[in-house]
Amino acid sequence: MNQENLFKVIGEVLAQIALEVTLLLPKILITLVVFIIAFLIIRMLNAFLGKLLKIAKVDDAFVRFSGFSLPFSLEKFIVFLANIGIFLIAFYAIINLFLEPRYIQLINDGIYYGARIISIIIITLVIFAVFNAVTIRTKVDPRIRTYPLVIIMLLVTAMLIDITALSSEIKGALAAGLSIGVGVAIGAFALWFFFHEYLDAYFKTGGRVSEGAHK
């Protein structure tokens, strides 16, 4: 390739880039406008929702009706959900401009996966909050506290397995194992909880239990 041809190729490439940029320019401008509008809507919505939630006092109402408090503010969470919603609307508006439907499907799958992770996090937080409230209310012995904690951890693990990239057979096997484990653990706990005095006496006396021993 001689020098003249090289310049020609570079010129064509630049012309192609310039043409594509020129073609993209309206879309880029629209994207900018969409972002600005989304930003403004988020700002206004935050202020408006802030005032509404200040009147509604959702956190107070939740504590009053449920008897326990969540580790995060429900009011902030609602505002966060609204912000995410607006952001996603803007995002989808933009990707509809730039991408073809098959790529959009990919993004949809990605968002769906993200939503599953977020839902697991929220469920875990709620379960822990409820567990905490119940143990405080019923004044459970600290040693016994660890037991339901283990059960909860097993359940959370089952949920996490569901979102991993493992094969469905492995996922099924793990979930079945965990379910059997949780079932057996609850059964053993129930046996101990209702009959521990009787069992203590039984083992201490080597199998000879008097009639009133369990009383």
Next chain:
Amino acid sequence: MDNRVKNIVVLRLNLAIWQVNVMWMKSEDSRKIAWALTLEILLAGAYVSLTRGLFIIYLTSIGYSVDSISFVTLSSALSSIIFGILIYKRPNFIIRRIKAKLITFHALERLTWMIIPLTQNLFTILSLYSIQLVSSFLINTFISYIIYGSLTEDLIRDVTAKRSAANGVSSIMGFLAGTALLAFLPPESKFKYIFIMGSLIGLVSTLIVATLNVSHLEGKMFPEAVEEPERIFSSSIFSIVFFSSGNILGIVWAPYVIRYLGGADYIASLMSLAGTMSNSVASLFWRRRSFKSLHFGLIANALGPILILVTPWPVAHVGINIYTSFTYTGASFITAFLFARYNRWFGAIKSGILLVLFNSCAQLVASITGLLIKENFIILFLAALSAKLAASLLASLTIPETALIPENLARTYSQILYNSSLMGYQMGVELSKETIMMALRFLALLLTVIILYMIYYILWILINLG
């Protein structure tokens, strides 16, 4: 200085000022005011008969149903009550530039009647009627203020009775003129002529009002605190209950005689005429009577609904109306005379406003009762009877001036009634506040959820578009 002591000092000061004011006013000046006000009502009575007295007939003649008429009267009564409460809370409006304001509203009320027959639009009529009622409220308040602020207790009794008698006589004249004009004028324009004629007569009474000298009332101080609130409370409750009974009877009696007993139309007119005449005579009869005699009138008046219910002959109801009007006038003087007595420490301004407010409240109670019970005559008469008995009971037990029990005991009952009502009121206010706040919170939460729903609904549409 403690607030209570400060209030008492202010009250005493006001009392002294009022006494000096009344003493300073020559008896000739007082008499002038008394005659001017009597002359004013002598013309105003005819004006009212020719305008407000025919208003319902006018609405019916242009095709409005009972519901629309009730809507007009109820909304207008409500607007005058709201205005009355505002004035009661801020009475400064009444004590500055009294004469100018009185003449303005006096003329405005009359001029409004010239415009009403020019329109048939419900909301225009409603607005004009509301303006007219609010003006009327203010005029009555100003006049009550002039009477209670300028005259001694005896003269107040005298003027109240004379005005009542003059009003009766004038109403009869207006009523006769109205009937004649309705019969002889051409149907398409008769209300225009009658209302304009009534307004012109009313404007002559405005000229009489313009001659009043009320400079002594300008900027007059009024007590901020009420010395004996329980007495005012008992008297107010009594007045509203008693006037409500009268208003309920006013709504139900004529239709009962015509529709239920099958009396002729003229019987209703005759009843009204006889009642007004009886009222005029009764005003002069009761004016110098003691509170105990007036209380007797009240008890006698309670027999009215029973007599109505047990008398099946329509003509006999004319006689019953003479009896009930006569006793009603005496019983209604209890309120006027009580406030003439309280005037010294309660203040003329508040007395004036309250006296007018009682009537508005009673009208409202009667309108609501009428709307709820509709044409169930027996229940309506029983409601009127219950109200009259309740008023008699209140007067017998809680108002020391009229009480049938020892005065000290009546004061105690009055205090108990006041305290329990105050507690109930406070509780009611708290509960209402709580309820309103709860509703607001719920609405705010609902709005938030709707916003979230809309956001995610738009998102869902966008995702499905992709």
